Amino acid sequence: MMTRTRESDIRVAVSTVILTLRRAPVEELPSLALPMVLRTRDPHQGDWALPGGWLEPDENLEDAAARTLHETTGLSPSYLEQLYAFGAVDRSPGRVISIVYWALVRSDEVDAQSAAHVASGLAPENVQWFDAATLPALAFDHNQIIDYALWRLRNKVGYSRVAHGFLPPTFTLADLREAYEAILGKRLDPANFRRQVETSATLLPTDEFRTGSHRPARLYRYNNAVELADRGPLAVDEKRTR
Amino acid sequence: MMTRTRESDIRVAVSTVILTLRRAPVEELPSLALPMVLRTRDPHQGDWALPGGWLEPDENLEDAAARTLHETTGLSPSYLEQLYAFGAVDRSPGRVISIVYWALVRSDEVDAQSAAHVASGLAPENVQWFDAATLPALAFDHNQIIDYALWRLRNKVGYSRVAHGFLPPTFTLADLREAYEAILGKRLDPANFRRQVETSATLLPTDEFRTGSHRPARLYRYNNAVELADRGPLAVDEKRTR
DNA sequence: TCAAAAGTGTTGCATCTACACCCATGT
DNA sequence: ACATGGGTGTAGATGCAACACTTTTGA
Numbered sequence: 001m002m003t004r005t006r007e008s009d010i011r012v013a014v015s016t017v018i019l020t021l022r023r024a025p026v027e028e029l030p031s032l033a034l035p036m037v038l039r040t041r042d043p044h045q046g047d048w049a050l051p052g053g054w055l056e057p058d059e060n061l062e063d064a065a066a067r068t069l070h071e072t073t074g075l076s077p078s079y080l081e082q083l084y085a086f087g088a089v090d091r092s093p094g095r096v097i098s099i100v101y102w103a104l105v106r107s108d109e110v111d112a113q114s115a116a117h118v119a120s121g122l123a124p125e126n127v128q129w130f131d132a133a134t135l136p137a138l139a140f141d142h143n144q145i146i147d148y149a150l151w152r153l154r155n156k157v158g159y160s161r162v163a164h165g166f167l168p169p170t171f172t173l174a175d176l177r178e179a180y181e182a183i184l185g186k187r188l189d190p191a192n193f194r195r196q197v198e199t200s201a202t203l204l205p206t207d208e209f210r211t212g213s214h215r216p217a218r219l220y221r222y223n224n225a226v227e228l229a230d231r232g233p234l235a236v237d238e239k240r241t242r
Numbered sequence: 243m244m245t246r247t248r249e250s251d252i253r254v255a256v257s258t259v260i261l262t263l264r265r266a267p268v269e270e271l272p273s274l275a276l277p278m279v280l281r282t283r284d285p286h287q288g289d290w291a292l293p294g295g296w297l298e299p300d301e302n303l304e305d306a307a308a309r310t311l312h313e314t315t316g317l318s319p320s321y322l323e324q325l326y327a328f329g330a331v332d333r334s335p336g337r338v339i340s341i342v343y344w345a346l347v348r349s350d351e352v353d354a355q356s357a358a359h360v361a362s363g364l365a366p367e368n369v370q371w372f373d374a375a376t377l378p379a380l381a382f383d384h385n386q387i388i389d390y391a392l393w394r395l396r397n398k399v400g401y402s403r404v405a406h407g408f409l410p411p412t413f414t415l416a417d418l419r420e421a422y423e424a425i426l427g428k429r430l431d432p433a434n435f436r437r438q439v440e441t442s443a444t445l446l447p448t449d450e451f452r453t454g455s456h457r458p459a460r461l462y463r464y465n466n467a468v469e470l471a472d473r474g475p476l477a478v479d480e481k482r483t484r
Numbered sequence: 485t486c487a488a489a490a491g492t493g494t495t496g497c498a499t500c501t502a503c504a505c506c507c508a509t510g511t
Numbered sequence: 512a513c514a515t516g517g518g519t520g521t522a523g524a525t526g527c528a529a530c531a532c533t534t535t536t537g538a
Contacts, residue, residue: 173517
């Protein structure tokens with residue numbers, strides 16, 4: 001019953017939804033932003049598309065995602081997880097299976113590194129960061145893919161500690177809370193938020209404080225000892241994405 | 243930066259973890275069971291493997307999963323969802339990307355149809371149902387894949403109504419509770435279980451009762467009007483799997 | 485009439501939410 | 512001194528687990 005596919009018919013691509021938190025110029029809630037690349041060829045020439053490329057024969061899926069992420073932004077992901085495999089027959093001319101990943105990159109690294117990356121000539125001007133809330137019409141089914149990635153992020157922030165992927169190694173509770181607020185799109189009570197993270201034991205207090213405005217805020221770091229079973233049996237072989 | 247993959251190097255397969263609930267001969271909790279196929283060729287000749295096959299160039303991923311499911315069991319899935327794309331370089335000789343689905347089939351249909359299916363000569367003797375708790379060593383990374391599917395099922399039963407995939411159109415609360423108990427591997431309080439499903443409004447009471455032992459139990463049916471947002475934006479284009 | 489499953493009621497505990505209140509610092 | 516965010520306390524609402532209890536059937 002197994003008909004062997006003629007090998008030349010199906011191609012495998014890997015794309016990545018790369019998310020970061022961008023602080024608005026005036027003081028506001030930060031918002032989610034992601035880089036898109038301008039397509040220079042048909043199909044969909046002139047449209048914006050997710051960063052990605054063809055899978056190399058000797059390259060693991062996750063490595064391909066990290067590679068294209070680095071080629072596009074000059075960054076390494078602080079979190080990387082497979083999102084979904086899209087393979088509808090009509091989603092692209094020719095048969096293309098896209099294994100899509102979603103990644104988080106730290107806000108401070110985006111600011112610092114992307115300048116250096118542009119200067120090095122690697123990131124051309126056809127990479128642009130968009131606000132996740134106001135995306136244009138994108139190539140292929142990429143609007144739908146991003147919607148799903150955002151849904152997954154919002155969902156996952158409730159039961160895992162993904163939000164830490166946006167933040168530097170130490171941060172205040174207000175930093176973390178603002179990340180949650182940006183992801184969920186709503187304000188959270190600072191008092192209750194504090195207690196929630198305290199009882200979850202995922203944070204370790206440091207001796208340092210951030211000063212500069214009003215009462216100094218204690219800096220925390222993530223407690224890597226607590227292992228969240230948020231990916232089930234798959235977690236074991238993908239530890240390196242920490 | 244995009245190097246076009248030489249097209250002959252990567253092949254795409256679709257496999258499916260097909261789960262049903264099997265009632266033990268003596269009266270006990272039902273247990274999860276799944277069909278495996280005996281490999282007749284290398285690699286892993288003589289080992290049991292997940293049902294699957296090569297993706298056809300003009301076939302959608304989900305259709306391929308449903309097709310191999312039908313070829314193996316003679317059944318249609320009552321629930322079908324993508325599990326994960328496995329693509330480690332060393333998981334198989336040659337480069338194979340396996341898009342794995344997981345499916346639920348109704349217990350009553352397994353009993354009825356599989357006899358007819360075997361009689362028709364389509365399902366050869368090298369298909370065998372195993373108890374999910376006592377699997378032998380399987381071909382490739384299929385033990386790991388099944389572990390992940392079972393984890394996903396246990397997880398999902400908490401916030402969605404997947405358990406209904408094991409049951410006929412009408413069923414008693416005890417039927418549903420036993421399905422939950424088999425999935426979660428623990429007993430549930432009948433009284434509290436009743437209240438939980440009642441407040442969730444996912445069930446519609448019918449006027450019928452199941453008699454035959456002790457006090458008759460009311461039959462319920464699922465309320466298809468309530469749409470659970472358990473798959474996010476992906477739910478829209480995959481409605482037909484109901 | 486008795487066993488057993490169907491179905492209802494009630495109580496206690498843990499958690500979440502809203503919000504009042506104190507604390508420490510820059511201006 | 513005072514405005515502001517950091518941090519603590521607390522009362523009400525809600526949800527859930529445990530378990531006593533009533534109902535209805537088959538044997």
